[in-house]
Amino acid sequence: MSAQLHELIATFASFGATSDGGVCRLTGSAEDAAARNLLGLEIGRRRLRLHVDPIGNMFGIADLAPHTRETVLVGSHLDSQPTGGRFDGSYGVLAGLLAVEAVMSRAAARQIRPKCNLALVNWTNEEGARFQPSLTGSSVFAGNLALDDALALADGNGVGLGQALDAIGHRGVSPPAIDPVRYVELHVEQGARLEQSGDEIGAVTAAWAACKLSLIFQGQPSHTGPMPMASRRDALRAAARAIELHYRLIEASATGAHASAARITSFPNSPNVTPSRVQVWFEFRHEVEATAVQLAENFLIEVQAAVRPLGVSMEIATDERRGTALLDPEGVALTLSVARDLGYSAIEMKTVAGHDALALQKRVPASLIFVPSRDGLSHNAAEFTEAAALDKGLAVLTETLWRLVTR
Ligand SMILES: [Zn+2]
Structure with a gap:
C-alpha cells in the first residue's frame, strides 16, 4: 500500500x-x-x-x-x-x-x-x-x-x-x-x-482564529513626471504605509500573533501613472479569537488616519472573520x-x-x-x-x- x-x-x-x-x-x-x-x-x-x-x-x-x-x-x-x-x-x-x-x-x-x-x-x-x-x-x-x-x-x-x-x-x-x-x-x-x-x-x-481583510486605497491617476509632488494622491504609497503600519502593530502587540500582507493589485499599473487604486490583502492570526479581532480592529482605526494625509481614501473590500x-x-x-x-x-x-x-x-x-x-x-x-x-x-x-x- x-x-x-x-x-x-x-x-x-x-x-x-x-x-x-x-x-x-x-x-x-x-x-x-x-x-x-x-x-x-x-x-x-x-x-x-x-x-x-x-x-x-x-x-x-x-x-x-x-x-x-x-x-x-x-x-x-x-x-x-x-x-x-x-x-x-x-x-x-x-x-x-x-x-x-x-x-x-x-x-x-x-x-x-x-x-x-x-x-x-x-x-x-x-x-x-x-x-x-x-x-x-x-x-x-x-x-x-x-x-x-x-x-x-x-x-x-x-x-x-x-x-x-x-x-x-x-x-x-x-x-x-x-x-x-x-x-x-x-x-x-x-x-x-x-x-x-x-x-x-x-x-x-x-x-x-484568523481575520482576513482586504482594503482598497483610492487615490487619483496623474502623470508621474510633471505632477507637483504636493498634489499627488498616490494609492500605492498609501498601501505601503498601511503595510508597514500593520507589521508595526503586530510587533508592538507582542501577542505572538502571525500576520501578513501577501497580495496586492495596483491600477493602472503603468510606470508613468501615479497608482490610483490599490488593493491589499491583510491577515491576522492568533490562538485567541479576541486577540486576532482586536488587532484587526486597531489596524482598521489607525490605517484610516495613516493614509488620510496622502489624500487617499480607504474602503474595506472584504472582511472575513474565522473564529x-x-x-x-x-x-x-x-x-x-x-x-x-x-x-x-x-x-x-x-x-x-x-x-x-x-x-x-x-x-x-x-x-x-x-x-x-x-x-x-x-x-x-x-x-x-x-x-x-x-x-x-x-x-x-x-x-x-x-x-x-x-x-
Ligand atoms: Zn492543504
Whole structure:
C-alpha cells in the first residue's frame, strides 16, 4: 500500500509540476483538470461511485452498507498554491483513496458488514489561491457558504468559479445522495511542532482564529513626471504605509500573533501613472479569537488616519472573520488511541493553517490528523515529509476509518 501511495503522490505531482520541483495547480486550471480526471479514473478503478457536486467537489463513494445513506467522509484537496509542494492536500486525497480501498478489502476478507458507507472527497478550491475565500467547496457542502455566491466568485481576471468549473467539465448538478456522519482528514502539518517534539502523529484539537481583510486605497491617476509632488494622491504609497503600519502593530502587540500582507493589485499599473487604486490583502492570526479581532480592529482605526494625509481614501473590500474552531473531541481521542495501538507517538496540537476539516466541523464531527513537515515549510516547492512518516499517517487513517465504519 505504501509503494502505491508514493507512486500516486509522484504521479499527481506531475500535474502542474514547476521547474523547481514544486506544483502550481490552481482551481479550474488545465492542470487541476488533469489531476481531477486521473482521480476520477482511480476512483473508478477501485469500483467506487464517482459523483461531482455543483461546486465541483469530487466524491468516490464506497457503498459498504447499502441499507443506509450514512457515510463517513475522508479527503482533502488537489488544488495548490502557485508555489505549492507535492504533499499539501494531495497526500490527504491519495492516502484517503488507498485507505478507503483498504477498508473495503478488509471488510471483504473478514466477511464483516460495515454499519455505514465511506466516501473519498476532493474539495474544490481549498487553497483560495485563484478564488477567495479559501475552503470554498467544503464550505458549500457544510452549508456555510451559499452555492450561488461560491459559483460567482471571480479570479483576478474576472473569470467566475462556476465558469471555470464548466470549462473543465467538473461542475455537477446535484449533491451526492448520502448522509454524512463524520469527516476525517489527513494532512502534512505545515508547521514545525511535530518535528520539534519528535512525535509522529498530531491529533488536531482546534484552529487559530484568523481575520482576513482586504482594503482598497483610492487615490487619483496623474502623470508621474510633471505632477507637483504636493498634489499627488498616490494609492500605492498609501498601501505601503498601511503595510508597514500593520507589521508595526503586530510587533508592538507582542501577542505572538502571525500576520501578513501577501497580495496586492495596483491600477493602472503603468510606470508613468501615479497608482490610483490599490488593493491589499491583510491577515491576522492568533490562538485567541479576541486577540486576532482586536488587532484587526486597531489596524482598521489607525490605517484610516495613516493614509488620510496622502489624500487617499480607504474602503474595506472584504472582511472575513474565522473564529477558533474546535474539532470534535471524540475524533481527537480516536486518533490518539489508534496511533497508540499502532505503536506511534502522538500529541494533541492546534492548527494555524485553515483546512477543509474546519469547514466540515460545522456540519458533522470532523477530525484532522497531522504528520510532520520538514522545517515546517509549506506553500514552497521544497515542502517535504519523509516517506516513512507518510506511511504512518496512512496506517492511522486506515485504522481510524475502519473503526468508524464498523463500531
Ligand atoms: Zn492543504
